[in-house]
Amino acid sequence: MIYEIKDLRFAYPGSSRQVLNGVSLSIEQGDVLSILGPNGAGKSTLLTCMMALNKPQTGKILVDGKGLEEMTAQELAKKVSFVPQNLKPVFGYTVLEFVLMGRAPLISALGRPGKEDRYAAFEALEKMGLKDLADRPYTEISGGEMQQASIARAIVRKPEVILFDEPTAHLDFGNQLRTLKVIKELSGEGYTTVITTHNPDHAIMLGGRAAILNKEGKLMAGSTEELVTEENLRTVYNSELKIRYIEELGRNVCLYPNI
Secondary structure (H helix, E strand, O other): OOEEEEEEEEOOOOOOOOOEEEEEEEEOOOOEEEEEOOOOOOHHHHHHHHOOOOOOOEEEEEEOOEEHHHOOHHHHHHHEEEEOOOOOOOOOOEHHHHHHHHHHHHOOOOOOOOHHHHHHHHHHHHHOOOHHHOOOEHHHOOHHHHHHHHHHHHHOOOOOEEEEEOOOOOOOHHHHHHHHHHHHHHHHOOOEEEEEEOOHHHHHHHOOEEEEEOOOOOEEEEEHHHHOOHHHHHHHHOOOOEEEEEOOOOEEEEEOOOO
16 A cells, blocks of 8 residues: 555644545555545645645555654655646756756755766656757746656656646646646556546546545545546536547546536
8 A cells, every 4th residue: 555544634724624524545556546526625735735745633644554744755755756736946947957856855965966867857858758858948848848847857756656736737638638648658657646637537538546525525436437427526516417438439538518
């Protein structure tokens, strides 16, 4: 078990609302997990708790059997990478420098990136199709390229788990598909991948497992096929969504109602 979350409860300071209300979830090594839910349900909050960026009021999170509270930030960073929705540096780092920062947990406090680190960074850029942009300022590339660079930065230290917080939220349709393809490929290579999304089609396309977090902070999880149903989507999104099998695609798709 790479991640085990037990009865997690979280509320932001000054708020009486339980964003996470008794959330329990197990994630196996190599899983691809899509977390669905409406705006404000707490999907991003769950990921930040999993990264120890937010501390829950009660409950426990284990990574490889070890509690987050027992791990240093460096220990956690070696095992888990996090790709946030927006990551824009203040300074005009080159794309290569931006990706190299992902190696920080593997470099001593007073050390500098060496040949091995630079090789890993170029390898990650090549995997994401960004090698030709290595010397370009990160702030001057497109939104889709920024997202790809963020993924390169996440995989450059070869973690066991990658958490993606709505990685397609600000991308056009083509870049959404390319990003989902990369996530599926990473899962096929043995990475454990967790993605939050509003779009049921993304969960269907990725397959694997799914979880639904509702506005009461309750979570249910299961296989994508079992969980992403018309009844569950109707309850979560308060809309008459339809699931239909498209023979040409060889999979289900989510159909939206007329407006």
